[in-house]
Amino acid sequence: MDFPVDPIMMYKYKAELFLKEYLLADSYVLYAAVLGGILMCKLSYDITHMISAIYFKGYASLTNIRKIEWNNRGMSTVHAIFITIMSVYLVFLSGLFSDRLDGPVTFRSSHLSNFTLGVSVGYFIADLAMIFWFYPSLGGMEYVFHHILSLVCAVYAMLSGEGQLYTYMVLISETTTPGINLRWFLDVAGRKNSKAYLVNGIAMFVTWLVARIILFLYLFYHIFMNYDQVKQMDTVACLLISVAPTVLFIMNVMWFSKILRGLKKTLAKRHVE
Template sequence: MLVSEQATMEINSYQSQAGSLLKEYVLADPFIPYTSIIGGILACKMVYDLSQVISANYFKGYATLSRIQRIEWNNRALSTIHAIFITIISLNFVFWSDLYSDNQFDGLITLRSSLLSTFVLGVSVGYFLVDLGMIFWCYPALGGFEFVIHHLLSIVAVAYSMLTGEGQLYTYMVLISETTTPGINLRWYLDTIGMKRSKAYLINGVAMFFAWLVARIILFVYLFYHVYLHYDQIKQLHSFGLFLVSVVPLLLTVMNLMWFWKLFKGLKKILAKTH
């Protein structure tokens, strides 16, 4: 009985020390940007390794893939997990949280942030750094020049918002567009395993079209409208922050429209073959 009580006390002591360490160093305000980026990178490594193990054991066709296909398979699993994670968090911050609500009177909406919002942005920076590194490592197998530009813009914009706290609301609005990533990855998986002519491939294509329309076209229109309504606050940002809020979404919109046109032509071709 005494041994059991002693073990319990030791466990509680370790938990208390770990909690203090986490609070005073890992999650302390000055360290959050750096610990969150490192945490994001480590999480990416963990997901990538888990994808390798799970795919090798549960997908028969995985072993028949080429080396670069296996890398892309695991890379897409990683991007899917990040997309699901950041979409859920972004939707919560933009539409349901009080942090960026107009009904709150805690200063300018463009300068609001929290420990959680900053930490999540750091995790996302970690992911984009890992993914950009893999794009360079396997260039151009995992994406061409447009993907490099997209990731560089994302890293600069998200990192600036994380470090300064400026424009986090608009950063999260843009990150909602990651909701289209799982559909894109599923399309690649279906194509790779020989299901390009399946009904699942067609359904996924239609879902991708509407998801892209909502998350990368209509949502950006809403973003620009929100910027217009709050421009009196936005113009008080530093020059670089003003540039990121005004110009980066515009550049991403142009890229989104180009990709949307390709998606539309591809879906049109598939529907024509189906009929």
Template sequence: MGAMAHSIRKLALKSYQNKAEVLVRNYVLSDPYIPYASVVGGVVTCKMAYDLTQLISTFYFRSYNGLTKIQRIEWNNRGMSTLHAIFISILSLYFVFFSELFSDDNSVGLVTLRSSPLSTFVMGMSVGYFISDLAMICWYYPSLGGLEYVVHHSLSGTAVAYSMFTGEGQLYTFMVLISEVTTPTVNMRWFLDIAGLKKSTAYLINGVLIFSSWLVARIILFLYTFYHVYLHHAQVMQMHTAGILLVFFVPVALGIMNLMWFGKIVKGLMKTLAKTK
């Protein structure tokens, strides 16, 4: 009897598993539903990351419980943004430099019009993050960031959402999203500062990492993006007008903001190095 009951349970479990797989394959990962499912998945993942950061910090970081309410909210928010940054920067690097999808050797269609279910899903997850983070920034404005953060997230979210829904310019969107690789070091700077370690060696090393990653990901890579657009100008012009405007306008606007922030990073690093002498 016990063996029979065990077999019945296994068959029931297998049946539920098959139904779940069919549901995911036919609806969640079906091409028409990918953008919506991935955006919802991004929002849910952000919520989970926020709550997990709060849970871990409460038990393992003594300084966390001594923070003010808004400081704890920002702490959790930065944990959420760090997770997104790691996720999107790794996958963006893959799509831009390692995937055959956007390779010039791939002769299937214009590079500006190529997309895949995976690339669309990844973008949807990122849109979910930008929606979540922008909502928090606006709700607690200006505690989590000023107008420049609202502009940055609005531009980024709009550009990613357009590429996700239309399949246009996904290569350039991923190029810009690689810049998220700087986020973990920027967040670490805040964590070290709030923990009272502003004069530590770790703070100095982190400052150097911010400078280096920002220079590569937000200055040099943006120049490479502009150069790539120049080389593929004829293909870019095959996009819809909205896509063409986003390809030219968003990287330029974000590039200007990156230069402004980079100036502040250089001044801050020079000030920190001067104090160590």
């Protein structure tokens, strides 16, 4: 015997099924990615502490806050390597943002790109929490501002799927982080006059120029050339794409000038010696 089907109940059932199988499932993946990013930070922090205590004799003589910063920089290095590899792959190699695909490039995303952003969000949350907890030992207000701005952009791009191409272009700038951290490690270890310190300074200059100056200029050019697609995004996304890269670029130029002055000073000192 056939029973009459209530159209309202049927639509409600389909809506609940869609919510359960797709929206909530994706949300769980994003939550897992964020928690995974936080866990990655915890593990890399502890592993840095363990390895340094065994293989670096001077680690035991460091003050507690220096040990915390040492471990924190190991943590940020792991994230930088991860996000640089993933960003370069997604932007230049995956084909996700290729011109061969139909549709606006500003609305493209994938499960992998969302998951990667989730991991990065987890890192920014963990690192920002440490900066606040030990403020200002791990960084001043410029670090707080940089992390909050990066966190907001990453969260919005992850949840909305808009502007991920530009988010990943900005995240490629994390490629400079390992060099910055290595320079700090060498300084603390008393290796400021070593050849490694000089090579590191030159490498920092080159990577910063490419990843934080030239790439940002290309990002602005890409936004200008694809403005018809950019303006289709939500108002918040358009605001973030306009403001965040501009502010970060200004900060990059200021820091780059300091790197250049430091490199000139080091080279001049070497020339005198």
